[in-house]
Amino acid sequence: MDQPPVATENAGSEVRDKTPRTERGRRTLRKLLDAAAVEFGERGFHEASISAITRRAGTALGSFYTYFDSKDEIFQALVRYMSEQLRDHVTPVVQEAPDAIAAERLGLQSYLGFVREHKEIYRIIDEAEFVDYASYRRHYETTVERIRHRLEGAAKRGDIRPDAGEVHAWAIAGMNVFLGMRYGLWDEAADVDAVAQAANDLLANGLKRN
Amino acid sequence: MDQPPVATENAGSEVRDKTPRTERGRRTLRKLLDAAAVEFGERGFHEASISAITRRAGTALGSFYTYFDSKDEIFQALVRYMSEQLRDHVTPVVQEAPDAIAAERLGLQSYLGFVREHKEIYRIIDEAEFVDYASYRRHYETTVERIRHRLEGAAKRGDIRPDAGEVHAWAIAGMNVFLGMRYGLWDEAADVDAVAQAANDLLANGLKRN
Numbered sequence: 001m002d003q004p005p006v007a008t009e010n011a012g013s014e015v016r017d018k019t020p021r022t023e024r025g026r027r028t029l030r031k032l033l034d035a036a037a038v039e040f041g042e043r044g045f046h047e048a049s050i051s052a053i054t055r056r057a058g059t060a061l062g063s064f065y066t067y068f069d070s071k072d073e074i075f076q077a078l079v080r081y082m083s084e085q086l087r088d089h090v091t092p093v094v095q096e097a098p099d100a101i102a103a104e105r106l107g108l109q110s111y112l113g114f115v116r117e118h119k120e121i122y123r124i125i126d127e128a129e130f131v132d133y134a135s136y137r138r139h140y141e142t143t144v145e146r147i148r149h150r151l152e153g154a155a156k157r158g159d160i161r162p163d164a165g166e167v168h169a170w171a172i173a174g175m176n177v178f179l180g181m182r183y184g185l186w187d188e189a190a191d192v193d194a195v196a197q198a199a200n201d202l203l204a205n206g207l208k209r210n
Numbered sequence: 211m212d213q214p215p216v217a218t219e220n221a222g223s224e225v226r227d228k229t230p231r232t233e234r235g236r237r238t239l240r241k242l243l244d245a246a247a248v249e250f251g252e253r254g255f256h257e258a259s260i261s262a263i264t265r266r267a268g269t270a271l272g273s274f275y276t277y278f279d280s281k282d283e284i285f286q287a288l289v290r291y292m293s294e295q296l297r298d299h300v301t302p303v304v305q306e307a308p309d310a311i312a313a314e315r316l317g318l319q320s321y322l323g324f325v326r327e328h329k330e331i332y333r334i335i336d337e338a339e340f341v342d343y344a345s346y347r348r349h350y351e352t353t354v355e356r357i358r359h360r361l362e363g364a365a366k367r368g369d370i371r372p373d374a375g376e377v378h379a380w381a382i383a384g385m386n387v388f389l390g391m392r393y394g395l396w397d398e399a400a401d402v403d404a405v406a407q408a409a410n411d412l413l414a415n416g417l418k419r420n
Contacts, residue, residue: 044340101417126339130254137396140388151417160417167389167408168417174388175381178350182380186347198377206416207311207361207370207378 018067029067031057033081036074041120045075045131072132079128079135082121083142089114091146100154105200107147108176112192115184122185144169175199228277239277241267243291246284251330255285255341282342289338289345292331293352299324301356310364315410317357318386322402325394332395354379385409 035057068074093110097103128136148169183190245267278284303320307313338346358379393400
C-alpha cells in the first residue's frame with residue numbers, strides 16, 4: 001500500500017511533512033485510519049468526532065494531531081486509504097487470472113468479498129461526494145484507469161475485442177459498484193461467486209442468444 | 211407521471227390528504243418540486259431552505275405547507291418525482307425500439323440526454339443515501355425492476371439469451387449510472403450517442419473478439 005498522505009498545509013500555510021518515520025508511527029497512523037473508517041462509517045461525516053476516532057483507535061488525542069490537522073483531513077486520507085486497500089485486495093487476485101475475461105470475473109468476486117468485509121466503504125466513498133468531491137472523483141478515476149489499462153493490454157495482445165477501452169472500463173466499474181451494493185451490501189445471503197459468474201458471462205458474451 | 215405523494219402524517223398523527231384536486235393545485239405542486247430540484251441541487255439538503263424553495267417557485271410560503279409539512283417531506287417527494295421524470299423520459303423511447311438490444315441502447319442514450327439537462331439528479335439521488343435511505347433504495351430498485359422486466363420479456367420471446375434476469379439488470383443499471391456520471395455530468399463535450407453505441411455493443415456482444 002502507498003504511504004498515507006505525505007504533506008498538507010497547516011494554519012501557517014507552510015507545509016508540514018507528516019509521513020511517519022518509524023514502524024511504530026506507521027502502526028499508529030493505520031490504527032487511526034481504521035478507527036476513522038468505523039467512526040465515519042457508523043456516524044457519517046457530520047456526526048463523527050476526532051475524540052471518538054482516537055478513543056476507538058486507543059491512541060492519545062495528541063497522536064491524531066501528529067498526522068492530521070482536522071476531521072476534513074483524516075476523511076480525505078481515509079478515502080484514499082480505502083481506495084488503496086481495495087486496490088491491494090483486488091490487484092493480486094486479478095494478476096493471477098489465466099486470461100483477460102477471467103481477470104474481470106475474479107476482480108468482481110474479490111470486490112464483492114471486500115464489500116462484505118468492509119460494508120462502510122459505500123457510505124464513506126459516497127459521502128465524499130458531498131464532503132470532498134475531488135477525492136470522490138479521484139477514487140473512481142483511478143479505479144477505472146486500472147480497468148482500462150487491463151482491457152487495453154488484453155486488446156493489444158489479441159485476447160479480447162480490439163476496441164476495448166475507456167467506455168468499457170467505466171461500464172465495468174459501474175456494473176461492479178452496483179452489484180456490490182445489491183449483493184454485497186444489501187443481501188448477506190447472496191452467493192457472490194454465482195453473481196460474479198453471471199455478470200462475467202454477460203461481460204464475456206453479451207446479451208445475444210448463443 | 212404518477213401523482214406526487216398523496217398522504218403523510220402531520221403532527222397530530224392523523225393522516226392528511228395533500229393530493230391537489232385542481233389543475234392549478236397540480237401546477238403549484240410541480241412548481242414547488244421543480245424549485246426544490248434547483249435548491250437541493252445547488253445547495254444540498256442541509257443548506258437548502260423552505261423559504262428559498264418558495265421564492266424560487268414564486269409561490270407563497272403557505273402554498274408550501276398545503277402540500278408538505280417539512281423540508282424532509284419535500285425532499286422525499288422530490289426523489290420520487292425525479293425518479294418518475296426519468297422513467298417518463300426514458301420509457302417511451304425504449305418502447306419504440308425495434309429490438310431488445312436497441313432498447314437498451316436507446317434507453318442509455320435517452321438517460322445520458324436527461325442527465326445533461328438535469329445535472330442535479332446525481333446530487334439529489336446520491337444525497338438521499340444520507341437523508342432518506344428508503345427513497346434512495348426505492349429509486350434504484352424500481353429502476354432495475356423496469357430493466358429486469360424488459361430483459362425477461364425479451365428472453366421469453368427468444369430475442370436475447372434465455373437466462374437474462376436480475377443480475378444482468380443491476381449490471382446494466384450500474385453501467386448506465388456510471389456512464390452518465392462520466393460522460394453526461396463531468397464531460398460536456400462527450401458525444402453521448404457514441405458512448406451509448408460503444409456501451410451497447412459491449413452489452414450486445416461482450417468483450418470476446420469477433
